[in-house]
Amino acid sequence: MSSIPVPSIELTTRNAATGNTSLEPLLTWLTLMFAQLERTFSKVPGSAVIARYVRSSHQNDPGRTVLELILIAFAVRTLLQSRSRDKSEGKLIKFSEKEIDELVEEWTPEPLCAPLTEWEQRDLTSVPVIAGPNGPKPKILSTGKAAVNLASYNFAGLAGNEHIKERAIETLRKYGLGSCGPPGFYGTVDVHLELERDIADFLGTESAILYSQGFITISSVIPAFCKRGDVIVADRAVNFAIQKGIQISRSTVRWYDHNDLKSLEDVLVSVEKDRRKRGAPVTRRFIITEGIFERDGEIVDLPKLIELKHKYKYRLILDESISFGSVGRTGRGLTELYNVPASQVDMLIGSVANGLCSAGGFCTGSTIVTEHQRINGTSFVFSASMPPLLAVAGSEGISYLRNTPSALTTLQENVRAVRAVLEKTEGIAVVGHRASPIVHFHLKTPSSANGSAYGTATSPTTVMPPPTGPPFDCEAEEKILQDIVDDALANGVFITRAKRLRGQEMVETRPTVRIAVTAALTKKEIEKAAGVVKASVVKVLGKRKL
Amino acid sequence: MSSATSLKLNLRPPTQSLKGRQRSASLVKVEEVGGRVEEVLDRSAYVNINANWVNAKGAWLIHVVLVVMGKIIIDTMPGMTQQLSWTLVNLLYLALSYLMFHWVTGIPFDNELHAGAYDDLTLWEQIDDGAQYTPSKKWLFTAPILLFLASTHYTNYNLWMFVINLTALIFLAIVPKLPQLHRQRVRFLAEDASGTATPVTPRSEKALDPSLINDTYFK
Numbered sequence: 001m002s003s004i005p006v007p008s009i010e011l012t013t014r015n016a017a018t019g020n021t022s023l024e025p026l027l028t029w030l031t032l033m034f035a036q037l038e039r040t041f042s043k044v045p046g047s048a049v050i051a052r053y054v055r056s057s058h059q060n061d062p063g064r065t066v067l068e069l070i071l072i073a074f075a076v077r078t079l080l081q082s083r084s085r086d087k088s089e090g091k092l093i094k095f096s097e098k099e100i101d102e103l104v105e106e107w108t109p110e111p112l113c114a115p116l117t118e119w120e121q122r123d124l125t126s127v128p129v130i131a132g133p134n135g136p137k138p139k140i141l142s143t144g145k146a147a148v149n150l151a152s153y154n155f156a157g158l159a160g161n162e163h164i165k166e167r168a169i170e171t172l173r174k175y176g177l178g179s180c181g182p183p184g185f186y187g188t189v190d191v192h193l194e195l196e197r198d199i200a201d202f203l204g205t206e207s208a209i210l211y212s213q214g215f216i217t218i219s220s221v222i223p224a225f226c227k228r229g230d231v232i233v234a235d236r237a238v239n240f241a242i243q244k245g246i247q248i249s250r251s252t253v254r255w256y257d258h259n260d261l262k263s264l265e266d267v268l269v270s271v272e273k274d275r276r277k278r279g280a281p282v283t284r285r286f287i288i289t290e291g292i293f294e295r296d297g298e299i300v301d302l303p304k305l306i307e308l309k310h311k312y313k314y315r316l317i318l319d320e321s322i323s324f325g326s327v328g329r330t331g332r333g334l335t336e337l338y339n340v341p342a343s344q345v346d347m348l349i350g351s352v353a354n355g356l357c358s359a360g361g362f363c364t365g366s367t368i369v370t371e372h373q374r375i376n377g378t379s380f381v382f383s384a385s386m387p388p389l390l391a392v393a394g395s396e397g398i399s400y401l402r403n404t405p406s407a408l409t410t411l412q413e414n415v416r417a418v419r420a421v422l423e424k425t426e427g428i429a430v431v432g433h434r435a436s437p438i439v440h441f442h443l444k445t446p447s448s449a450n451g452s453a454y455g456t457a458t459s460p461t462t463v464m465p466p467p468t469g470p471p472f473d474c475e476a477e478e479k480i481l482q483d484i485v486d487d488a489l490a491n492g493v494f495i496t497r498a499k500r501l502r503g504q505e506m507v508e509t510r511p512t513v514r515i516a517v518t519a520a521l522t523k524k525e526i527e528k529a530a531g532v533v534k535a536s537v538v539k540v541l542g543k544r545k546l
Numbered sequence: 547m548s549s550a551t552s553l554k555l556n557l558r559p560p561t562q563s564l565k566g567r568q569r570s571a572s573l574v575k576v577e578e579v580g581g582r583v584e585e586v587l588d589r590s591a592y593v594n595i596n597a598n599w600v601n602a603k604g605a606w607l608i609h610v611v612l613v614v615m616g617k618i619i620i621d622t623m624p625g626m627t628q629q630l631s632w633t634l635v636n637l638l639y640l641a642l643s644y645l646m647f648h649w650v651t652g653i654p655f656d657n658e659l660h661a662g663a664y665d666d667l668t669l670w671e672q673i674d675d676g677a678q679y680t681p682s683k684k685w686l687f688t689a690p691i692l693l694f695l696a697s698t699h700y701t702n703y704n705l706w707m708f709v710i711n712l713t714a715l716i717f718l719a720i721v722p723k724l725p726q727l728h729r730q731r732v733r734f735l736a737e738d739a740s741g742t743a744t745p746v747t748p749r750s751e752k753a754l755d756p757s758l759i760n761d762t763y764f765k
Contacts, residue, residue: 056699068695074720075691081679084725175608228662250584250661 297432325355
């Protein structure tokens with residue numbers, strides 16, 4: 001009946017042999033208990049089956065049975081655990097009702113907009129209000145006098161052009177302000193298509209696509225082509241829109257030193273080596289850089305860049321937001337400046353707002369590139385198209401540039417004049433290429449070596465540049481530069497600091513004053529204005545030293 | 547998770563996380579994958595149909611059906627002993643389930659919706675959005691154990707067969723399913739960390755750990 005061995009008999013005999021009487025009652029009690037359990041167990045129906053199962057599982061191998069029992073215990077423990085969320089997906093703190101009530105009682109709403117700090121307040125009030133239309137010599141409301149405008153982008157002098165104004169008013173009477181619809185749905189009017197054709201024709205590419213805002217054009221083009229898993233090699237000093245575009249694209253990004261094509265080549269080689277070592281498949285690869293860097297006015301060496309691109313089989317995304325309409329014999333941009341066919345650049349992005357003083361941006365390239373963006377360019381699909389009158393203004397701007405190359409030569413003369421004056425000024429350092437229509441200068445700290453210095457070698461995985469001298473005090477320098485700007489405005493020259501999104505850009509840059517040279521002013525006026533700026537610099541820096 | 551209008555994912559403190567990896571001397575390194583903010587956001591945008599099929603009743607039953615069918619088919623082979631047959635069933639089940647749940651990464655369907663955010667995750671890590679001890683995971687945990695116990699019960703394994711079966715069970719079925727190894731990868735002979743050879747965008751950026759995101763992050 002019972003197959004479980006009963007050890008009780010051996011125990012009592014052993015105890016009797018050793019003569020240990022103190023444990024005897026306990027042991028007897030235990031044996032009686034076991035016998036009792038056995039009898040109850042055998043009364044349970046199916047106990048024989050279970051007993052046979054356990055015996056055949058055991059197979060006279062206690063080690064195996066122990067392991068299996070451990071396994072069963074582990075499985076049971078797992079089954080009994082309660083469900084838990086993924087650690088990294090946020091912790092939900094569970095409050096009791098009373099705690100919730102307390103928190104609700106204590107809560108006072110914060111103001112919708114935090115009150116401005118003193119610096120922010122000053123920054124806001126320092127922006128001058130212009131009475132009337134903007135142009136090369138607008139009337140400032142606070143002083144009541146006209147000031148020379150060296151802050152707005154007006155490279156070829158198209159702002160306030162009477163002929164363009166007339167054409168725009170005609171278009172306004174014909175089309176109204178526009179349908180405000182997405183370009184792919186009902187927002188595209190024939191003048192948009194005409195502007196696209198004009199741009200493609202002007203630059204010598206196959207086709208173009210028009211975006212309604214110039215600033216985010218590049219942020220939309222990059223994620224349209226670069227996806228997660230693709231490789232982007234970008235310059236360290238690219239502007240904010242490009243940084244955001246790269247972030248949205250979720251691609252792998254490698255950085256090369258600012259405007260240093262040797263560093264670019266090193267990074268390209270290392271990317272290929274890395275890929276081969278990991279045995280990863282070939283993905284799409286892109287080089288992203290700007291024609292003229294908005295941050296400091298450097299110009300990239302386009303022929304060398306194209307050569308590298310062909311050698312390592314990368315696609316080039318060139319952001320010509322500043323250089324389109326301002327460099328080259330007729331303003332066609334960097335491709336004309338270096339005599340490189342624009343079809344060599346895979347995606348060429350330009351700004352109709354900056355170069356043609358209208359609004360919007362464009363991307364040109366082959367037909368495949370532009371047609372792809374009509375569905376996959378998120379900014380094209382999900383934003384409203386620009387008003388037709390601005391498209392007409394853009395087209396007129398292009399024909400002006402074609403017919404009046406003298407505007408560009410005037411611009412270059414003016415640039416040279418401005419640089420000649422500013423470079424001789426004590427206490428500031430002018431950065432950028434000498435042909436760049438935007439001129440940045442920053443304060444010169446006495447002991448630093450201005451310009452790039454190669455301290456430690458940098459890794460392409462980090463966006464931080466190599467250290468270039470002692471760290472600068474951002475806020476103090478901004479205050480001084482703002483003083484210079486205010487003083488210049490009081491003397492009739494309207495310049496501006498380069499406004500940056502502090503805390504949001506990847507790398508904190510040195511505060512600069514940005515002068516946008518324009519062809520609408522004569523050389524004398526420009527020289528006079530630059531002289532005023534120089535005087536302001538000298539005055540402010542002189543006062544500060546006291 | 548966070549209001550879309552005020553999201554400010556700046557790639558800040560580059561000093562600690564984007565510097566590139568220091569040279570490591572160890573042969574074996576355990577690394578976290580797939581924990582960055584952008585990836586978490588991209589994953590939670592849509593339902594992942596590639597991973598929630600394991601919650602269906604049929605998906606639970608199919609384990610039993612396939613094991614039974616496999617046993618029957620293997621038993622029909624001539625010269626098959628009970629030991630060998632059970633071992634083969636056990637090992638095949640463990641190998642195939644390891645391949646399916648713990649080796650292959652990424653998603654075959656709906657890849658465009660998630661923008662490649664699942665490319666580093668195995669099916670096990672995708673189930674139930676990474677929650678642990680869910681019903682499906684408990685079943686998938688128990689099934690190989692039950693199979694192993696059944697196999698040891700019905701045969702008389704000699705020592706080596708037993709050891710083979712047990713180690714296969716532990717290393718192919720139990721260890722990869724442990725919650726401690728969730729989204730961790732063990733790398734042998736990790737790549738040396740010269741600046742150029744470090745792998746793609748920094749993986750375990752503790753500075754952007756979503757569990758640390760609270761209100762102060764957005765100020």
